[in-house]
Amino acid sequence: MITPRGVKIRFTSVKTALSKTGLPELDYALNPYIGCYHSCIYCYARLYTRDRDVSEKWGEVVVVKTNLLSILAREVQKYPPGIVGIGTITDPYQPIEAIYRLTRRSIELLLKKNFATSIQTKNPLVLRDLDLFKTHREQVDVGLTITSLNEDIRRFIEPKTPPYNARVEALRKLSLHGVKTWIFYGPVIPGLNDDEETIIQIVELARETKSTLYYDPIHVKPFLLNPNHQLYNYITGKTRDWWIRVSKKILDYCIEHHVHCKPGFTGNSVNKV
Ligand code: SF4
Known part of the structure; x- marks a missing residue:
């Protein structure tokens, strides 16, 4: 099936919905879709995708896990509640979610069974589920990835993602409604989005929206x-x-502006670049 956006959609059934994760601050991971329309040029999720059609044509093929909800419904009965990272491999609010709503329905199931959900996205479609987040504030946090505020940079590194200002507005709205928010400033790329102006803008946005950075x-x-x-x-x-x-520069600005700032998923394992 080909969507109007030119993405080929395939369907699959899965044996598990939740997986254990070694990611910091998370107990489980849940990814409703395989593949990601957003097509960021730095994305290495394709390396962890066994489906060759998806990994070789990253951004052009997305697979929907058709039985995800029934599997998840069983798992939430038997697994101890914990924090579930929603979209640890691919974006859970990529455009296909507007059609299949697997992310929303998974979150509903999890919240009902007292799991907490930590969501990461680049897509303001997440605002569609604000009603859900507002009624479960204690169990939800939402992170928006914001790598810069310069649209030329976005078009270069994240060509099929929504514009930065739409993400910023989504973050502001979530925060305004009392939803716990965070910003993911990554990847930081030498000579592209590591400049002082970008750092200041992102730290300022974190301060304004009371987001962890x-x-x-x-x-x-x-x-x-x-x-x-x-x-x-x-x-x-x-x-x-x-x-x-x-x-160090990021940390210094965070301290100066009283922003809670943390290294991302790599902790201290700085890449050799
Ligand atoms: S949004 Fe995330 S998963 Fe999707 S292409 Fe970009 S980096 Fe990869």
């Missing part, structure tokens, strides 16, 4: 080291010192 350097995977990759010139020849310098 997670920051994370680019993870240099082999596909980025191909000289034909658009990011190749940004990541070669840089050293570990670059990230020590940039992360």
Whole structure:
């Protein structure tokens, strides 16, 4: 099936819905879709996707887990409640969610059984579920990935994502309604979005929306080291010192502006770039 956005949709059934995760602050992970329309050029989720059709044509094929909800309904009966990362591999609010609503219905099931959900997205479609978040404030937090506020940069690195200002407005609205929010400032890429102006803008946004700020350097995977990759010139020849310098700058601004700031998923394992 081909959607109006030109994405091929396939269907599959799964044996499990929740998976254990080693990600910090999370007990389980849930990913309603395989593949991601957003097509960020730095995305390495494809490396963890066994479906070759999806990983080789990243952004062009998305697979819907048709029996996800019935499996999840069983799992929430037998697993102890914990924090579930929603969209740890692919974006749970990518456009296909507007049609299939697997993310929303999964969150409903989880909240009902006293699980907490930690959602990460680049898509303001998340606002559709504000009603749900407002009635379960204690069990929900929502993170928006904001890598810059410069649209030229977005068009370059995240070509099929919603504009930054739409994400900023989504973050503001969630925060205004008392939903716990966070910003994911990552990947930070040398010479692209690591400048002082970007850092100040993002820290200021975190302050305004009372969001925790997670920051994370680019993870240099082999596909980025191909000289034909658009990011190749940004990541070669840089050293570990670059990230020590940039992360210190981020931290300093956070301290100055009383923003709660934390390293992202890599913790201290700074990439060698
Ligand atoms: S939104 Fe996330 S999962 Fe989707 S392409 Fe971008 S980085 Fe990959």
